[in-house]
Amino acid sequence: xxxxxxxxxxxxxxxxxxxxxxxxxxxxxxxxxxxxxxxxxxxxxxxxxxxxxxxxxxxxxxxxxxxxxxxxxxxxxxxxxxxxxxxxxxxxxxxxxxxxxxxxxxxxxxxxxxxxxxxxxxxxxxxxxxxxxxxxxxxxxxxxxxxxxxxxxxxxxxxxxxxxxxxxxxxxxxxxxxxxxxxxxxxxxxxxxxxxxxxxxxxxxxxxxxxxxxxxxxxxxxxxxxxxxxxxxxxxxxxxxxxxxxxxxxxxxxxxxxxxxxxxxxxxxxxxxxxxxxxxxxxxxxxxxxxxxxxxxxxxxxxxxxxxxxxxxxxxxxxxxxxxxxxxxxxxxxxxxxxxxxxxxxxxxxxxxxxxxxxxxxxxxxxxxxxxxxxxxxxxxxxx
Amino acid sequence: xxxxxxxxxxxxxxxxxxxxxxxxxxxxxxxxxxxxxxxxxxxxxxxxxxxxxxxxxxxxxxxxxxxxxxxxxxxxxxxxxxxxxxxxxxxxxxxxxxxxxxxxxxxxxxxxxxxxxxxxxxxxxxxxxxxxxxxxxxxxxxxxxxxxxxxxxxxxxxxxxxxxxxxxxxxxxxxxxxxxxxxxxxxxxxxxxxxxxxxxxxxxxxxxxxxxxxxxxxxxxxxxxxxxxxxxxxxxxxxxxxxxxxxxxxxxxxxxxxxxxxxxxxxxxxxxxxxxxxxxxxxxxxxxxxxxxxxxxxxxxxxxxxxxxxxxxxxxxxxxxxxxxxxxxxxxxxxxxxxxxxxxxxxxxxxxxxxxxxxxxxxxxxxxxxxxxxxxxxxxxxxx
Numbered sequence: 001x002x003x004x005x006x007x008x009x010x011x012x013x014x015x016x017x018x019x020x021x022x023x024x025x026x027x028x029x030x031x032x033x034x035x036x037x038x039x040x041x042x043x044x045x046x047x048x049x050x051x052x053x054x055x056x057x058x059x060x061x062x063x064x065x066x067x068x069x070x071x072x073x074x075x076x077x078x079x080x081x082x083x084x085x086x087x088x089x090x091x092x093x094x095x096x097x098x099x100x101x102x103x104x105x106x107x108x109x110x111x112x113x114x115x116x117x118x119x120x121x122x123x124x125x126x127x128x129x130x131x132x133x134x135x136x137x138x139x140x141x142x143x144x145x146x147x148x149x150x151x152x153x154x155x156x157x158x159x160x161x162x163x164x165x166x167x168x169x170x171x172x173x174x175x176x177x178x179x180x181x182x183x184x185x186x187x188x189x190x191x192x193x194x195x196x197x198x199x200x201x202x203x204x205x206x207x208x209x210x211x212x213x214x215x216x217x218x219x220x221x222x223x224x225x226x227x228x229x230x231x232x233x234x235x236x237x238x239x240x241x242x243x244x245x246x247x248x249x250x251x252x253x254x255x256x257x258x259x260x261x262x263x264x265x266x267x268x269x270x271x272x273x274x275x276x277x278x279x280x281x282x283x284x285x286x287x288x289x290x291x292x293x294x295x296x297x298x299x300x301x302x303x304x305x306x307x308x309x310x311x312x313x314x315x316x317x318x319x320x321x322x323x324x325x326x327x328x329x330x331x332x333x334x335x336x337x338x339x340x341x342x343x344x345x346x347x348x349x350x351x352x353x354x355x356x357x358x359x360x361x362x363x364x365x366x367x368x369x370x371x372x373x374x375x376x377x378x379x380x381x382x383x384x
Numbered sequence: 385x386x387x388x389x390x391x392x393x394x395x396x397x398x399x400x401x402x403x404x405x406x407x408x409x410x411x412x413x414x415x416x417x418x419x420x421x422x423x424x425x426x427x428x429x430x431x432x433x434x435x436x437x438x439x440x441x442x443x444x445x446x447x448x449x450x451x452x453x454x455x456x457x458x459x460x461x462x463x464x465x466x467x468x469x470x471x472x473x474x475x476x477x478x479x480x481x482x483x484x485x486x487x488x489x490x491x492x493x494x495x496x497x498x499x500x501x502x503x504x505x506x507x508x509x510x511x512x513x514x515x516x517x518x519x520x521x522x523x524x525x526x527x528x529x530x531x532x533x534x535x536x537x538x539x540x541x542x543x544x545x546x547x548x549x550x551x552x553x554x555x556x557x558x559x560x561x562x563x564x565x566x567x568x569x570x571x572x573x574x575x576x577x578x579x580x581x582x583x584x585x586x587x588x589x590x591x592x593x594x595x596x597x598x599x600x601x602x603x604x605x606x607x608x609x610x611x612x613x614x615x616x617x618x619x620x621x622x623x624x625x626x627x628x629x630x631x632x633x634x635x636x637x638x639x640x641x642x643x644x645x646x647x648x649x650x651x652x653x654x655x656x657x658x659x660x661x662x663x664x665x666x667x668x669x670x671x672x673x674x675x676x677x678x679x680x681x682x683x684x685x686x687x688x689x690x691x692x693x694x695x696x697x698x699x700x701x702x703x704x705x706x707x708x709x710x711x712x713x714x715x716x717x718x719x720x721x722x723x724x725x726x727x728x729x730x731x732x733x734x735x736x737x738x739x740x741x742x743x744x745x746x747x748x749x750x751x752x753x754x755x756x757x758x759x760x761x762x763x764x765x766x767x768x
Binding site: 112 | 428429430431432458460461462463466495496497498499601602603674675678679681682684686687688689691692694695696697701703704706716718719720721755756757759760761762763764
């Protein structure tokens, strides 16, 4: 159901020929109203792709009618021509669909530093517009895949007849601010852009921002939330915000589950931190420790590498009060040897690490993956 | 020649039985004076191994007579017993060699979270003391190896008849503050501990602190510099500091050349930065980017990943003024596509990346390695 689960939206996904292998590579999401309120969150990388620079401008108006997304090329580090290409893409979609270009957001994903084949992109926008459908959400989700092995969608329905739906792509370069991804969320709830913005920022802060597959931050990350108002229902803010959070959490978990080369999904839960900021800093440090990620790959409950990662942070803690559990076994107690590490069962895909800082009452959870030979292979061959 | 290249020192390296495979695992370095001045630099990890906590206390006195080093166990995260074990090791060496325990530094390396077999360590100290020799430097360097495939030594001789020699171990967990390593440097120059401290800090700041193999920081890093004064020569400070820097740079380069699983040594040179701090931050960000490290492994001059890494820093730069050269080819100019990437020859082990920030006149060089399936293998099997 994806982005067309909510009323008022049509979508399409087609093969425009941007990818040399002929796979689907261009998607459209169209908001048919009556409302066209929107919010967006973008990469915090200072090297931003042309479509990010463009879409940031679009979102300043708080209105989005159309989203054009392409895989097969990131249009990042492509200079002034790259920005002109994004602009031409928005103009084309506006012309074909009878909207204003300033309400057309553009998202691109794929290799950095390669100009897009604009004849194919512009032809693709026309073809996709002709196949827009209330059932097009699935095809749109498929068309934005890069190294993803599966497409990712999610839907939550609120009491009273409104819906939040979404699609995501992302398999590598997953790191905070945001995880590398393109995400489009839609809702038929009747809300203004300020409510959307507040709910979207609250949701991404605790979901996509805490997915850290490989510590690498993309130039193209974009998360958009579009509201059509077509349900005629204005839900309570808290109820709506929770639905957005659930869809983001579900999509974020799917991103981790499909991360490049991964064999383990690792939930790093930091507890008893002095502040949420401390908990996040420690969680990220653990999640980014290559040595630990290799150990988890080898099903080795190497808690020494967890302590070593905690020790590099500025968080409040005393080394001799740290405790670490791996899959429920407290292998480290008071900064030293705890329960028998042979008790830890590491056979399953999901691994749960708890780091107890014994310094307060705050908590945070970061999701990451193990580091594998397959990750190395996939990322040493990607652009060849 | 190693630590016994300088006059006034004896050393030994033996198999004490700490390592189950029977390889050498215990070393002694003894300063026979007339001076016993010393300086030390330790890991900035807040989770410090017992021998680091002990040796930091020893160095406060500015005098070191003996260094006991063991491989086969880090004695980190071993609680109060771990500290008592280090203390007992120092007491044993002091007793056997007729020195004060407070002048005995202790260094350990190996797995975290495993208590040392103290009967073997104490017996080993006796055995090693009996085999101390002016030609023992090589054996000492061999006894401190863990996953190192070769032992590392270096010697620089100053005009006027004084010498700086050294040994190092380290192959994984190489990251700043310091790279994970044990290093002992010796000199027969006649200098006080303040001069030694100044020269050692100046040298490690631009050498070991800029070696970043895998971004992981150890609990045990220690670099010691011992002066016997046996040459009777007091060199000019600048001349001496330069000799120490050369030995550190040489040993640091050897560490990178022997990093776990690596197939490429990568020199990341940041130029035209607004400050040295900016240059170091950008260099580290590039050096720690797993996606780039995989690309280099695949001999893929993927400059987009360099820009993506630069974009995550706070350094002063404009995205459309960044330039990147890989092995002499400016593949990125003004933040966009530059010279033909097919011109880049990546066949050799050393790869040279230049990142031009176009924001000032400062520079810094960080050394790192590629990320390989062999690294994953070695670190997923290490403690099994």
